[in-house]
Amino acid sequence: MSTASRVLVLNSGSSSVKYQLLEMAGPSPTTTLDGGAARRIDTDGSRTASGIVERIGESDGVADHAAALRQVAEELAARGLGLDSPQLAAVGHRVVHGGTRFTEPTLITDEVVAEIEKLVPLAPLHNPANITGIKVARALRPDLPQVAVFDTAFHSTMPEAAARYAVDVATADRYGIRRYGFHGTSHAYVSRAAAALVGKEPAEANVIVLHLGNGASASAVRGGVCVDTSMGLTPLEGLVMGTRSGDLDPAVVFHLARVAGMATEDIDGLLNKRSGLLGLCGDNDMREIGRRMAEGDEAAQLAFDVYVHRLRKYVGAYCAVLGRVDVIAFTAGVGENSAAVREAALRGLEPLGIEIDAVRNAVRGSAARLVSPPAGRVAVAVVPTDEEMEIARQAYSLVRTSSHSVREG
Numbered sequence: 225m226s227t228a229s230r231v232l233v234l235n236s237g238s239s240s241v242k243y244q245l246l247e248m249a250g251p252s253p254t255t256t257l258d259g260g261a262a263r264r265i266d267t268d269g270s271r272t273a274s275g276i277v278e279r280i281g282e283s284d285g286v287a288d289h290a291a292a293l294r295q296v297a298e299e300l301a302a303r304g305l306g307l308d309s310p311q312l313a314a315v316g317h318r319v320v321h322g323g324t325r326f327t328e329p330t331l332i333t334d335e336v337v338a339e340i341e342k343l344v345p346l347a348p349l350h351n352p353a354n355i356t357g358i359k360v361a362r363a364l365r366p367d368l369p370q371v372a373v374f375d376t377a378f379h380s381t382m383p384e385a386a387a388r389y390a391v392d393v394a395t396a397d398r399y400g401i402r403r404y405g406f407h408g409t410s411h412a413y414v415s416r417a418a419a420a421l422v423g424k425e426p427a428e429a430n431v432i433v434l435h436l437g438n439g440a441s442a443s444a445v446r447g448g449v450c451v452d453t454s455m456g457l458t459p460l461e462g463l464v465m466g467t468r469s470g471d472l473d474p475a476v477v478f479h480l481a482r483v484a485g486m487a488t489e490d491i492d493g494l495l496n497k498r499s500g501l502l503g504l505c506g507d508n509d510m511r512e513i514g515r516r517m518a519e520g521d522e523a524a525q526l527a528f529d530v531y532v533h534r535l536r537k538y539v540g541a542y543c544a545v546l547g548r549v550d551v552i553a554f555t556a557g558v559g560e561n562s563a564a565v566r567e568a569a570l571r572g573l574e575p576l577g578i579e580i581d582a583v584r585n586a587v588r589g590s591a592a593r594l595v596s597p598p599a600g601r602v603a604v605a606v607v608p609t610d611e612e613m614e615i616a617r618q619a620y621s622l623v624r625t626s627s628h629s630v631r632e633g
């Protein structure tokens with residue numbers, strides 16, 4: 225029996241690399257042995273998002289994702305937890321876009337890497353970083369199973385009515401134009417944890433998950449199955465984000481091309497990197513926006529108002545999609561930490577049975593907790609996400625299953 229029971233998870237984001245080393249066996253289901261992040265990766269010399277992570281072992285700026293990953297490998301090796309460790313069972317990689325091909329955790333081969341590469345145009349901020357992570361880890365340990373866990377996977381159950389754009393079917397099918405959805409690992413984990421928090425099995429709970437990090441997305445989960453989500457073909461659609469616009473009239477793109485004479489790449493950069501909170505007020509960090517609002521800064525106030533207005537619209541829409549809502553769960557950097565965003569987003573929704581308890585909402589902490597009044601019709605919760613743990617769980621389970629089937633086959 226192999227003693228390898230650790231999984232290294234690499235979450236290479238658009239401007240950060242987060243990692244966690246988890247022990248998957250033993251008395252408790254998982255234990256984090258080490259974790260951290262390299263952040264503020266300056267990918268193209270343009271302004272990068274600030275305030276990316278608040279985890280243990282943060283580093284200052286690094287040049288690119290490959291350098292960040294080598295730094296992670298060196299730090300682990302310095303603590304005797306390097307990639308050469310025989311206790312390592314697998315590396316789990318977050319991969320943002322899996323297209324229609326990848327709807328399950330997948331053992332990485334050259335062919336799988338080539339397929340993920342083909343999806344780069346659909347997630348230009350994310351898939352290249354994910355591929356770099358895969359290549360660096362495979363070069364360091366070619367013999368070790370590496371597993372890709374896709375952001376899109378959880379959303380692959382969306383009904384056609386939610387996944388289709390109302391565009392010519394032949395064109396859409398030829399170019400893979402449909403709504404894929406992202407942050408699925410987080411939506412899956414948080415929707416299950418939110419159901420547990422109100423004493424229900426996932427199969428009996430209807431949950432709205434609001435994942436509000438740098439990227440932000442909402443999902444409607446019925447009985448453990450995703451039925452709608454706010455991100456679409458790419459992680460640009462939906463909510464207002466740190467640097468991304470979210471929903472807008474697609475004609476804005478034609479207008480900028482025809483009237484402002486902007487090239488496609490410039491418009492892409494504008495909407496993905498220089499819009500959202502950053503475009504509205506010059507800051508993409510909700511903490512800084514809060515400080516500026518307290519000083520009466522009007523641009524910061526407008527950015528906040530646009531952000532929460534969009535959020536409230538999606539909550540209303542997903543109440544309509546689900547019919548009955550048991551829990552609304554806030555998660556990720558902003559969702560877990562900003563009582564002001566939670567309060568403002570749900571304000572005025574009492575007629576829908578949605579209420580926040582000011583005292584509970586003000587409590588800070590790292591545990592999943594309710595912020596609605598005890599008698600509230602719809603529970604409102606803060607549920608810290610743990611994408612790394614969920615990726616480790618899925619990667620470990622795949623590696624165990626495939627090693628069993630190899631032995632038995």
Ligand SMILES: Nc1ncnc2c1ncn2[C@@H]1O[C@H](COP(=O)(O)OP(=O)(O)O)[C@@H](O)[C@H]1O
Nearest residue numbers: 275276437438439509510511556557558561562
């Ligand atoms: N105490 C806080 N109050 C308000 N916002 C916060 C707080 N802590 C973190 N955030 C927000 O969380 C964002 C990052 O969220 P996170 O989930 O870590 O992002 P990502 O994983 O997408 O890089 C920051 O940009 C910041 O705006």
Ligand SMILES: CC(=O)OP(=O)(O)O
Nearest residue numbers: 237406437438439459
């Ligand atoms: C898909 C996505 O937006 O991811 P992130 O929030 O890590 O940028």
Ligand SMILES: [Mg+2]
Nearest residue numbers: 437438439556
């Ligand atoms: Mg994130």
